[in-house]
Every structure is written in C-alpha cells, then in structure tokens.
Amino acid sequence: MTDMTQTAPDKGLKRHLPLLTIVIVAVIGFFTLRDFLTFDTLRDNREALLAFRDSHYLIMAAGFIAVYVAIVAFSLPGAAVASVTGGFLFGLWAGTAFNVIAATAGASAIFFAARAGLGQTLAAKLETSEGTLKKLKDGLRENEISVLFVLRLVPAVPFFVANLLPALVGVKFRNFLLTTALGIIPGAFVFTSIGVGLGEVFDRGESPDLSLLWAPHIIGPILGLAALAALPIVIKALRGRKDI
Template sequence: MNIRKTLFLCALLGAFILTFVMLPPGTLSLEGIKTHQQALLSHVNHAPLRSALIFFALYVAVSALSIPGAAILTLLGGALFPLWEGTVLVSFASTLGATLAMLASRYLLRDGIQRRFAQQMKTVNAGMAHDGAGYLFALRLMPLFPFFLVNLLMGLTRIGVYRYWWVSQVAMLPATVVFLNAGRELGKVASLRDIVSPGMLIAFTLLGLLPLATRRLFSRYLPSVKK
C-alpha cells in the first residue's frame, strides 16, 4: 500500500473514531432516540434549517463510515421531520454516504483484489457490465445483504459512479419510506423487527429480483420470437 493510501486509511480511521466519540453512548439506539425525541423536536421547531443540515451531515457520516445506526437515524428522521422532508433528507444522505463508502473501498482495495483474483474478477466484471444495475438493485432490496457490505463489494467492481448513485437512490427508497413512516409513531416501535414483517421482507426480495428475472426471460425468449 503506497503512502497516499496509507494516509487516506488513517484519515478514514480518524473520522470514524471522531464521529464515534462525538456521539454519546446509546445515541444511535432505539431507546436513545426515544429518550431525546422531545428535546430534538423542540430544536427542529426552533431552527428547522440548521437541524435539517445537521441531520443530513450526521447521516452521511454514519453511512460513509459504516457506523451502525442508519436504520435508527431513519426512524428519527420520521419522528422529527414531515414525511416528504424526511424522505428527501434520508434518501440523498444515504445515497451520498453509500457512494463515498463505495469509492473508499474502490480506492483502497480494488486494484489489489483485481490483480490477486484476476480470473475471478474478469467474470465478475463481465457480469457487472451486462447486468450491473440489476444486481445492485437486487442487493439493495434484499434484507440479507447489509448496507455496508454492498458498498464494500460494489467498490471492488467497475460499476460507474453515476449508475451506482441512481440505482442505490431508487432501490433504497421503499425501505426508507417504510422506516420514516414508522418513525412518525416512534413511541409504538419496540424493536426494528416490528417495522418490517416477514411478508414485507419477501416482497422486497421479489421486487429486487424482478429486473434480473425479466431481463433473463427477454434474453432467453425474445431471440426465438424474432426468428
């Protein structure tokens, strides 16, 4: 690893530690945001623009540094802001944070992985060039794949930044709205499991697989139709 990558890694670690230290213990927990909900709501009512900017910056930092708590922050956004405003803030903050995390993974890891696993990555790169948007869309909607892991894995591929941004923005929107809507009645939420039912998880998974399945069906049967 060259000196630039070493310095960049140190900067990332420093930002991670600084963000983690500045957040009091338990802040990014369900009980923590319930405890401070009224005080935060009062602050939002007193200074709405500043509150929105602080919330946006915090969400970007948590997402970009892969600090656990994005789902909790989404609930908090639903409790503090109107649904439309919370949707705009969380959607763009989560996508920006995810893109920064992906770029960090790409800068630090991709070249080494591409060299060490050249043959395997050749197959991966070919698949991403053909169905990259579909794969990313499916991964974003499938609850089995954590947010930070998708960012890390996509950074190892050659997917374009613009494509990564807009696919992530669209694919993460349904879950964002669900969590924001749940945050409007934060007091009734006892656990994150109360928000997304098994049926909803299955529906998200099927929705994520739909573009890939549709493309496969077209590629398989459309040529025969043309003939």
C-alpha cells in the same frame, strides 16, 4: 533512484488512507457510540429536538443529514435509529427524502474511499483476468445495474457490503449512485413510517418494533422488486448468452 523508491510506497499508502480511516473510525465508533445512538437517547431528548426543529427547521434538517451521512460513511452504529428519527422529526415524505439523500451520500463516500485504494488494485487485476474470473467480470458489467439493484433490495445484504463490493470490482459510479438512490427507497420508506408514530410509542413506554421490515406484507413487495431486478440476468442465463 532512492526518491522514486520511496515515492511509490508513499503514494500507495495514501490511496489506502481514506478506507483505512473509515475502518479505524468504525471500530472506535462501535465501542464508544453504540450506547449513545439509541432510541433511549432519542426518547430522553425528544422534546428538545422537536422544539429546535420547530424554531430552526432548515438547520435541523441540515444537521440531521450531516450526522446521518457520517453514520453511514464511517459505518457507525445507529443507522436504523437515524432512519426512524427522520420520520419522527420530519414526517413521512420529508423524512424519507432526507434519509435517502443522507444514506446515498454516505454510501458514495465509502465507494470512493474503497475505489481509491483496494478498488484500483482489484479492478486492474480483473481487467487482465482470464477464464472463470473473466466470465464473472464480463457478466457483471453486462448486468451491472441489475446486480446493484439486487444488492440494495435484498435485506440480507449488509448495507456496508453493498457499498464496498461495487467499488472493489470496478462498477461505474453513475450506476452505483442511481441504484443506491432508488434501491434504498423501499427500506427507507418503511423505517421512516415507523418513525412517524414514534411519539405514541414513547408515550406508551415502549421501543419501536423494527421487525416490521420482515413482516410478510412488507418484505414480500421488497423481495418482489429484487426478483424483478434480477429478471434480466435470469433471462440471459436461460438463453445461454452468458454463464453468470
């Protein structure tokens, strides 16, 4: 009886270890890396990075993706710098592809870490819930892909939240993976395009202007895609089929 009592809490603790590890590393990284993962660091090392890329392209690409995955998976500072660096080192198309692959892999790591711990508990509670909570659960499942796309496309939603929340409410991983990989493409394309011209910006002694993402001609189409993703939810609500 004693062994069973000790085993249950141990298993519960182990389920939470992945997410707990992410939180601890994120806190440590925030205080130790925020002054290093910057555009100043990139500018100071750009010649060495470009030289290594030219002589070892595949190794540089693999290393870049690995670092970016770690930044996203552990919610470390420097995600925007990494996205811009992808364009600086690899150009628009390869840089966008590498950025999307890395960010999707990192997001998936957070998803699985959260689902293994808190996600299991909350998903079980949602399954047995009634009333308003049940309506929200059913509405989410019926419109899962639309909701996930909206989370990805609306810039005001923090990337970490868009990774964590779906795992906590029990969405299907295949839908999470699909909407992440496709939903982050517009933003990744913008940041990568900024990186393509980064060399000229550094030559002028300036830093890249990341506020470009909020320019009307950029944010407008992205919000338009978000509205399009939300359209099925709105139509169902107007028809009275679901109270969402």
